[in-house]
Amino acid sequence: MCGIIGYTGSKKSLPILIEGLRTLEYRGYDSAGVTVAQDGCLVTVKSRGRLTDLEAKLSSSGELYGSAGIGHTRWATHGEPSDKNSHPHSTEHLTLVHNGIIENYAEIEEMLRGAGYDFVSETDTERGAKLVDMFFAKSNDPIDAISRAIKVIRGSYAFGIIFKGFEDTVYAIRKDSPLIVAHDGEGGFIASDIPAILKYTSSYYRLDEGIIAKVSTEKLEFFAPDGSAAEQKLETIDWDIEQAQKGGFPHFMIKEINEEPEALRKTLEPRIRNGLPHFGIEAIDGELLSQFESIHIVACGTAMHAGLIGKAIIEKLARIPVNVEIASEFRYRDPILRKRDLVILISQSGETADTLAALRHAKAQGVYTLAIVNVIGSSVAREADSVLYTWAGPEIAVASTKAYSVQCAMLYLLAVRIALAAGAIDEPRARQICDTMLSDIPTAVTEALKLDRQIYDVATKLVAAEHLFYIGRDVDFALSTEASLKLKEISYIHSEAYAAGELKHGTISLVTDGTPVIALTTVGKVCEKTVSGIREVKSRGAYVVCVCAQGLVGKYDIPCDDMIVVPEIDELLATFPAVTVLQLLAYHVSALKGLDVDKPRNLAKSVTVE
Numbered sequence: 001m002c003g004i005i006g007y008t009g010s011k012k013s014l015p016i017l018i019e020g021l022r023t024l025e026y027r028g029y030d031s032a033g034v035t036v037a038q039d040g041c042l043v044t045v046k047s048r049g050r051l052t053d054l055e056a057k058l059s060s061s062g063e064l065y066g067s068a069g070i071g072h073t074r075w076a077t078h079g080e081p082s083d084k085n086s087h088p089h090s091t092e093h094l095t096l097v098h099n100g101i102i103e104n105y106a107e108i109e110e111m112l113r114g115a116g117y118d119f120v121s122e123t124d125t126e127r128g129a130k131l132v133d134m135f136f137a138k139s140n141d142p143i144d145a146i147s148r149a150i151k152v153i154r155g156s157y158a159f160g161i162i163f164k165g166f167e168d169t170v171y172a173i174r175k176d177s178p179l180i181v182a183h184d185g186e187g188g189f190i191a192s193d194i195p196a197i198l199k200y201t202s203s204y205y206r207l208d209e210g211i212i213a214k215v216s217t218e219k220l221e222f223f224a225p226d227g228s229a230a231e232q233k234l235e236t237i238d239w240d241i242e243q244a245q246k247g248g249f250p251h252f253m254i255k256e257i258n259e260e261p262e263a264l265r266k267t268l269e270p271r272i273r274n275g276l277p278h279f280g281i282e283a284i285d286g287e288l289l290s291q292f293e294s295i296h297i298v299a300c301g302t303a304m305h306a307g308l309i310g311k312a313i314i315e316k317l318a319r320i321p322v323n324v325e326i327a328s329e330f331r332y333r334d335p336i337l338r339k340r341d342l343v344i345l346i347s348q349s350g351e352t353a354d355t356l357a358a359l360r361h362a363k364a365q366g367v368y369t370l371a372i373v374n375v376i377g378s379s380v381a382r383e384a385d386s387v388l389y390t391w392a393g394p395e396i397a398v399a400s401t402k403a404y405s406v407q408c409a410m411l412y413l414l415a416v417r418i419a420l421a422a423g424a425i426d427e428p429r430a431r432q433i434c435d436t437m438l439s440d441i442p443t444a445v446t447e448a449l450k451l452d453r454q455i456y457d458v459a460t461k462l463v464a465a466e467h468l469f470y471i472g473r474d475v476d477f478a479l480s481t482e483a484s485l486k487l488k489e490i491s492y493i494h495s496e497a498y499a500a501g502e503l504k505h506g507t508i509s510l511v512t513d514g515t516p517v518i519a520l521t522t523v524g525k526v527c528e529k530t531v532s533g534i535r536e537v538k539s540r541g542a543y544v545v546c547v548c549a550q551g552l553v554g555k556y557d558i559p560c561d562d563m564i565v566v567p568e569i570d571e572l573l574a575t576f577p578a579v580t581v582l583q584l585l586a587y588h589v590s591a592l593k594g595l596d597v598d599k600p601r602n603l604a605k606s607v608t609v610e
């Protein structure tokens with residue numbers, strides 16, 4: 001997620017921009033840049049890497065003393081992290097920073113090429129900047145130019161813009177990406193988030209979608225797209241900077257769980273075109289896909305657990321065999337790979353050493369590789385034959401949550417695409433699944449988040465446990481593996497995921513009075529069978545929490561002590577709200593134990609060693 005800061009006022013802008021960007025570092029970034037307006041010019045300095053790289057570059061550039069400017073930290077989406085892809089993007093008439101994704105950037109590029117524009121970067125943002133430039137060149141009116149441009153742009157954006165001829169004013173607008181506007185009496189600010197302005201003021205306007213902010217030294221003004229004056233609501237907070245970076249949540253993990261509806265939307269929306277999955281990758285959208293005879297999904301930890309969900313859905317819809325492999329095993333066990341196999345690598349960071357080694361092994365065997373990765377330009381993304389980015393934004397908590405949800409979403413889309421290519425489902429069915437995914441998944445996950453209080457209450461009953469089991473069948477078993485990992489890694493409670501029917505083959509001897517068992521029942525066809533498993537543990541004294549799909553409640557007599565009802569959704573998609581419930585449960589157990597939720601002992605966010 002990019003970070004935006006802008007300032008115009010009585011002070012020098014550069015220190016304010018750099019300091020503001022530093023407070024936004026938590027959002028994750030791979031490059032940074034600033035533009036300062038001085039002496040009628042817009043001077044831009046930008047650099048791939050950290051803010052210190054930008055500062056090194058600034059120290060060898062001429063002095064930037066202007067009192068208006070914009071700054072940006074870029075989390076790459078279109079085009080690798082590089083100096084030329086960094087923001088601000090400058091044109092003949094303006095300089096612009098952007099957070100979000102312009103979905104129709106290719107169409108815009110075509111239109112602009114027709115009007116004589118050329119491009120220096122691979123970014124969607126440069127297309128957006130030149131679109132605003134084109135309209136501004138005609139009217140010399142910033143508000144008119146912005147209004148016209150946003151009528152053309154599809155996607156999400158928060159823009160900060162300085163126009164030539166209006167160098168002491170910062171303009172801003174947003175849609176589906178955050179942006180706040182503030183004034184401290186001596187100058188005005190725009191920023192992606194509150195920490196960037198907290199040193200100066202605790203009052204701000206959260207810009208409404210489609211409203212243009214005109215920020216000057218003296219005042220803030222707001223305009224509707226038709227140029228008429230608009231009102232915005234002033235808000236005030238009393239958080240410190242750390243609280244503000246976590247959006248007021250006590251930990252990054254709970255903040256990131258709460259970001260799931262938005263992350264899912266960002267992953268799904270751009271990949272569904274005319275009602276069908278569309279990835280913009282010839283190999284995946286075209287002929288090649290119909291030629292794969294079997295699939296290997298290779299990953300580690302949570303990403304591997306997403307692979308188990310992928311296996312279930314691909315095999316169900318496409319009827320193509322899928323093998324899920326732990327990357328550290330795959331790389332050494334000389335797996336059988338055939339020319340018509342597809343290897344899918346999943347990784348949030350794209351830097352996990354074992355996953356990277358597995359990718360290289362598959363490539364060395366001449367097998368087609370597809371990566372599902374969150375971090376743009378990471379090693380796995382660069383080396384795979386094709387890459388699908390999940391666009392969940394940076395995940396800071398070590399325990400992966402939103403990244404898992406979007407990995408599953410991407411695998412669902414892929415499953416629909418593969419099933420269509422294989423002729424296993426027809427177009428109407430594919431459209432119906434895509435439609436339901438888009439409309440229902442973010443909503444159901446939002447509903448699941450509302451169960452927080454009930455989940456907290458259940459968590460209070462688990463904090464003293466030493467051992468715990470998750471049980472389920474079919475997709476519920478796959479989901480159990482992730483739920484169990486989530487709990488153990490942050491709460492230090494030993495936990496195991498078991499296929500509900502397998503317990504009686506040995507492990508049930510561990511179930512005694514009070515042993516907590518979390519039972520998952522979201523799959524109708526095996527629900528009755530799981531209920532038998534629940535009876536077996538219940539009769540040995542287990543404390544049973546059932547996480548049950550709404551549609552199955554009341555259909556069976558489930559002997560449990562507590563029941564958490566997963567919000568209603570098509571059974572095929574129940575994984576999404578169910579995992580949110582399970583992540584919240586793990587979170588609350590850890591937080592109740594007073595543990596370091598975001599940085600559990602012995603763990604690192606990215607495991608770049610073997």
Ligand code: M6R
Pocket residue numbers: 300301302303304346347348349350351352355398399400401485486489605606607
């Ligand atoms: O960055 P990756 O997705 O490749 O990381 C893989 C695992 O290390 C990771 O999913 C790990 O299991 C999580 N931190 C668990 O929450």
